[in-house]
Amino acid sequence: MLQIVLASLCLAAPAPDAGVLTSARVLEESSPSDWRHVDPSNTLYLDLPGGRVVIELAAGFAPSHVENIRTLAREHYFDDLAILRSQDNYVAQWGDPNADDRANAGDRAHAKSLGSARAKLPAEFSRPSQGLAFTKLSDGDVYTREVGWADGFPVGRDPRTGQIWIAHCYGIVGAGRNNPADSSNGAELYVVTGHSPRHLDRNITTVGRVLRGMELLSSLPRGTGALGFYEKTQQRVPLKRVTLASAISAADRTEWEALRTDTPTFQRWVEARRNRREPWFVYPVGHVELCNVPLPVREVRFQKK
């Protein structure tokens, strides 16, 4: 039997009065079809000493990077590598501390082998928006013409170019790169841990978002080196194991559902965030910024007989 457990709301909210639209009420009144199952082949577990981080990979936005990350995870590339950098109000980043050595020293490098993953990928900064359901945020945006949600991710969209891209909101995961646009391959990843650095949009390939365990990444001690790199090897936080959920037996993995972003329920969710009707608010605001709309997630638990 499938038993849905609401693992937690994004923000605790007081009980709504009858008839008042609050985010708590929207979730209570949601139906099973308002939720989508997160594909285990797009679900990446990062096992840190403090617990598990769950990431949803954005296969539709960065197909080459996601395929490479799947290969890297399958071949245990990330296992025993580390979080190398935590820069306050910006990002935490993980990968191989010797990765840059590859470019400099070629085969003589100390960099960990990428195995059968590709060393070079095309930049995937944006994709055509055609055919992709887009829920537009009516409040607009400072950075671009249109923002909203597509395929479960916060996005920007430009009707002039027909392109769409993931917006760098808190918890978004991307592929670190050097100066050349196509210098990322998914072996070095970062997550946004501060005020959403939207100036990175269309400047780097985004590959997913954190569904659970964000606090394990956001509360890391900040590195004291340039760009928040840890200056001492022992300050780095080890990645014990990085696995795709699909590589684990169904009985042992956790599965997740995310609130669909292409439904009337989601529009109500956004509306409840635009106009805050909880008793604490004196002024209901009447607007919301893209990255201030949390994207609800819940764990699916299979009840064992």
Place this chain on the structure above:
Amino acid sequence: MLQIVLASLCLAAPAPDAGVLTSARVLEESSPSDWRHVDPSNTLYLDLPGGRVVIELAAGFAPSHVENIRTLAREHYFDDLAILRSQDNYVAQWGDPNADDRANAGDRAHAKSLGSARAKLPAEFSRPSQGLAFTKLSDGDVYTREVGWADGFPVGRDPRTGQIWIAHCYGIVGAGRNNPADSSNGAELYVVTGHSPRHLDRNITTVGRVLRGMELLSSLPRGTGALGFYEKTQQRVPLKRVTLASAISAADRTEWEALRTDTPTFQRWVEARRNRREPWFVYPVGHVELCNVPLPVREVRFQKK
């Protein structure tokens, strides 16, 4: 002799090419008059086990709250209280764990005495904007008519009402309250540690911003109780000492300068953040959001003979 030390830039930036406007270049080319001295009577030190947090109090925006905070600090109210709450992507909050007991039990409460500080203050959500130099951000804002900077703080402004208020950007400090608008008195303070919760603007009294040591607050373990409260007493982070800089002899205190927000240099600073000319950027962006403009600070060191 007064020796200015640039303690750190807000973000490391590569060396600018000649003629290219980057934020690093703007600071290099700034003159002493582009900086303002932060008044020691508006400078609050929070001494945590991990180090010192320096806060600039916004006396112009919340005079009653700031005066009360000064009284509380002078009378050592905060010493040996604790950080009670750290909610991911939102706020950390400190004060007296028994404060709510006062409202419920009156004189029989276990709450710490407020000494000669006032228990009740008016709400100070906004102030008249008249007479206050305002540097407007040309990119606009999702939440309100006008945003920019005034008196060193990021602000929203409404020309219809003539009001101005501090915007809840990362690192802004406010006075916690219960449901009544006037239920804060400065004895319970919070700091924004996640994506800027601008829906709090004009819903609560802001009292300052963190100048230094933000990473000590943002990297705190998140509390596992509702709203991120620590569930066990021993998880709370003790406030060893909370002092006004003006209460410490000049020889022993650190002094700070902040980049003025009402100068042509500051406008160049904003422009360098709007259009990113560092070599890493493929797409220079052309816009910036209010809370993505860091406000530079530097330590002033008095050279001892």
